[in-house]
Structures are given as structure tokens and as C-alpha cells.
Amino acid sequence: MVDLYSWLKNAVETELLYLDNSYLKSAVASLLDYACDKPGRCYLVLDKTIFHPKTGGQASDTGWVKGEGFKFRVEKALMVKNAVAHYSRLIEGEVPVKGSKVALELDWEPRYKAMRLHTAGHILDYAVMKAYGRHVNTLEAQHAPPNAYIEYDARNVSEEVVEEILREATRIVEEARRVNIFWVSWQELSSRIYNAPNLQRLPRTSRYRIVEIEGVNAIPCTGTHVSNTKEVGRIKILRLEETIRGLKLYYDVD
Template structure:
């Protein structure tokens, strides 16, 4: 029997680190990894330039502990990959469908990933504010080992050093001012209004995109997790601007 799509509970509350859910299935993937599938999850799966959450899952009676090492979304289902603590070989708990389980997201990792992801979107806003809004946003990479945002179009070499400084100053000014961060799933028309009048071509007009707003700035479509307030990013450093084949990559880091 086909399983119902996993409810992405972090869409509604990006800061919730513990919750309960119902177990739908325990499966073994093609690579031999064990995965738990639940009816809903607060674990963010890897995607959108953001690494997955980690943490652990227990049942309501704490009869087992499943350590979550990786989370992936496929065909509407979220797979929580990991292993049962203190289990060996084929010795794993009997897991019946519908069993209530408790989810625990690793807080330091979630906070770091959210700060990195939010910093990437903040740079999109700064690009507009320093006069580089003509560059079309591309993909972003918000992993700790070298985050960047990418844009279609190039900054002239003679301007790169000045723009790098301007972006960093603008970003830290916005961080110091702060501003509430929110997210909501909206109709296409409502989403367009919040995002400055248009959405990227890859978003279907029949869809209901999730829009993230950083303060009073225009929103952007995003499925990731973010800080509760812009000030939670703490600080941002633009480490490099690299131009290659008509594309601009702005590399950045965040403070401790």
C-alpha cells in the first residue's frame, strides 16, 4: 500500500526541536541503510543548498533510540536514515505501523544551518541595496564548508573589491537592525506580491509556494529553515567574489 506524503512540520514552525509523530514504515534502502518514515517530521532533509538535520527518534516509552544521521526527501516521503543505538546485526526493535515516536533535532546543528541559510538570503537583499539587483539569483550553497550565493551575470573586475566591501557593510547593518523572520505557504498570487511582483520561472503558477520574509524586505520562495530574527545571524563576512563564465559567486562566512 502506498504511503501518504510526509507532512513537513518545520514548514509551520522552523524553531521546533521536539515533537511527536506516528511511524509509518521502517525500511532498508538500496545502500543498506535503515530508514524510518513518519507521518510528519520536524527534521529538515538535505536540499535547497542546506544540509540535513541530525538527532534521534525514540518511542513514547523510550524502549528504543534511533540515531538520525541523514535525512532525504523522495517522492513526497522523508527518509530518516540512521541506526538503532546499541543494536548489532539484524537485532533491531519490532516497529509496528502507527506507533507513536518522539523526534529530537540536534539544536546546535539546526541553529548553524539556519544561520547560514538566512545569511545567504540576506545577501540577496544586500545585492539589491548596493545596486546589483540586475544580477539574476541562481543557486545557493549554505553548507558550513564554503557557503556562497550565485547570480547570473558578472560584476566588472574593477568594481569587485568595492562591491565586496559594500555587501559586507550592508549585511552587518541589516543584522544590527534585526527584524522578524517568518514563513508561510501562500497562493501563487499572494506569493508574487510578497516577492516584489514576480516569482522564478521554475515555480508553477498552479502551485502554492512557501515564502520566507526577512524583516520588512521582499520575500523569497524557500523550503529551508531560518533564524527567528535577522539579528540571530550575528555577523557576516564576504570572503570572496568570483566570476566565471558569466556567473558571479559571492562567498561568505558567519561569526561564532
């Protein structure tokens, strides 16, 4: 069993390529280190990655790490401190030496679905706010199939409220609004965000990545997103569940 925290607590920070370009399907990186918990099952640490780890309500990407004479199947990516550990199964060849150049390839279809779902989640945040006529915080979220959901600090849901949420979300998708990604400092944050939930839980850091759906909301977020709401497709509200804390909304896109 690999103690990931002890191993990676002083590791070099992984460059997260998806933060600036969610559409990257492949890239070249260097293998910095690895640790195997059983033959052919290894955690790979690279200098850069296109694989989004399981974090921020988004599931881990999967795909391939390949090189001269070897091929790994990436089954999950985990964020440990500032490094990403790619848990991988050796399919061909032998574990390469540290410093080897590797080719990264995403499983694009599930990644693109995650991008559409995550952007749909931001749209739903706004639609819920409009339907309730007040600021509504999110309590928990999972932007991943087969059970994507957002839990809101809201109650007293009615059929009319659900219809208003769906109507507003559909309008935003059909208006084909641009989705912008930009970075701001702590000092700039308050003037660049709007209609953003959960700000009281936002940690203090030197800079923030903002995902803005033009005219809808601008939210601190490290997830992957589409560049236009039209790409989201049709948002479907599958079911609603009342919880101890509020309301859990299950949704999908097609």
C-alpha cells in the same frame, strides 16, 4: 539497496513541522513504514517530521528517533516525492513495529547554524542587488558549513562592490528586522513577494511558503530561518570566485 522512489512513490505525504516552526527541537510522530538496506541501517518514514531533508540548498538535519526499547541515530533525511525518508542507524534495541510512537530530537546546534546561514543568504541576495543596482538572480546555493556559498548571475566584481555588499548586509543584521513566514496562493503571489530572485524558475503550485525579511525581501522558500536578523550574527564574506556562469560568493556567520 533500497529503491526509494519505487518504495515511496505512493507514500503518504510527510507533515513537515519545520515549515511552520523552525525552532522545534523535538516532537512525537508515528512510524508509518521502514526499509533496511543492511542490518541496523534503515530508512524510516514517519507521519510528521522536524528533520529538514537535503533540499533547497540546505543540508540535511541529523538527530535521534527514539521509542520504547530502541534508539536510532538519524544520519540524513531525504525528500522522495512527498515523503521524507530518515536514513538511520540502530543504536539500541530492535526495529519497532509499524505504527509505533517515536520521539524525534534534533541536533540543535547545526540546525540553528543552518537557520542563521540561510537567513544570511537572503540578506546577501538583497545586498548584492543593491551593490549592483539591478535585479540579480541566484544560480546555485548551499547554506551549510563549512563552505556556504551563493552563485550569482553577476560579473565585474570590484573591491568597492564587495565593500558595499558587506556594508548593506551588516546594516540589515544590526537593524534587527523581523523575519516572517506566511503562505500565499498562486493568485496572491505577485502582490506579496518583493525583491525575490529566480521567479522565472518558480514552479506552479497551489500555495507558496514565503520568507519575508521586513522591508528587505519576500522570497518563496521552504528552508528554516531565524525570526530576527539580529540572530544571524556577523556576516563574513570569505572569498569570491568567478565562474563560467557568474560569481560564487562564499560566506559564513559568527
